[in-house]
Amino acid sequence: MSHCIFCAIIAREAEASIVYEDEHTVAFMDIRPFTPGHLLVVPKRHAAGLSQLDPQDGGRIFAVGQRLAAALRDSGTDAAGMPADGPRADGVNLFLADGAVAGQEVFHVHLHVIPRTTGDGFGLRGRPVTARRPDLDYLAGALRRRLDSV
Ligand code: AMP
Ligand code: ZN
Numbered sequence: 328m329s330h331c332i333f334c335a336i337i338a339r340e341a342e343a344s345i346v347y348e349d350e351h352t353v354a355f356m357d358i359r360p361f362t363p364g365h366l367l368v369v370p371k372r373h374a375a376g377l378s379q380l381d382p383q384d385g386g387r388i389f390a391v392g393q394r395l396a397a398a399l400r401d402s403g404t405d406a407a408g409m410p411a412d413g414p415r416a417d418g419v420n421l422f423l424a425d426g427a428v429a430g431q432e433v434f435h436v437h438l439h440v441i442p443r444t445t446g447d448g449f450g451l452r453g454r455p456v457t458a459r460r461p462d463l464d465y466l467a468g469a470l471r472r473r474l475d476s477v
Contacts (some may be wrong), residue, residue, distance in 0.1 A: 333369050333435035347395065351387045354395060357439070361449045364399055364414025364442040368392045375434040377425045388438045392421050399442045416442030420449075 335341035336355060343355040346366060357365040368391045370384035377385075399416040422439040424431040441449065 331373060331433075331435050333367075333433060333437065334373050337369065337371050347391060349391075351384060352391050354391055354440075361439075361441050362443065362447045364416065366395055366440040368395065368438040368440060369435060374436045376431070376436060377423075380436050384436075388436070389421070392438045392440045395440045396421070399440070414442055416444060418443040420451075422451075 332341060336343040336345075337353050343358075345353060345355045347354040347368075351371055352368060353371060354366050354368045357367050368388045370380065370388055372381065372384055374380040374384065396416075396419040399414060399419055401411070405411050420439070420441040420443060422441060423437070424439075425436075443449065
């Protein structure tokens with residue numbers, strides 16, 4: 328593997344604001360946040376993309392992302408009974424880019440945890456395919472057959 332910035336963060340050879348770590352995963356603040364509190368969750372074991380990712384590591388990064396989402400949405404109080412400080416969210420997007428065409432820039436799998444608040448300006452702007460209605464049954468059948476070989 329050539330130099331990987333996320334492996335360097337995991338090894339503490341590069342700086343990051345780490346929020347969570349366990350045996351298999353690390354979560355840290357995104358350096359160019361889409362919204363305040365934007366985090367990344369990464370497996371410690373390097374995997375460039377989904378095809379190299381151990382499914383167990385995939386499950387683990389999702390579970391950590393789910394917990395971080397809960398922390399972002401928590402409107403709890405601190406030990407003194409004051410409203411907890413830090414980023415807040417009314418909702419959360421989990422996002423993973425696999426492949427350059429999908430927007431992946433760092434080739435070490437990472438799950439984005441993006442806190443959302445009303446009017447934050449962030450959003451995935453997709454357009455439904457309108458020109459010709461795709462044959463959904465045909466697509467489903469083709470994919471079902473392909474699932475057998477992966
Ligand atoms: P992606 O486009 O899904 O590959 O996202 C890569 C993300 O990694 C971007 O949101 C970057 O801001 C973030 N990023 C890149 N380098 C660092 C770094 N050294 N520390 C924290 N976040 C980083
Ligand atoms: Zn890496």
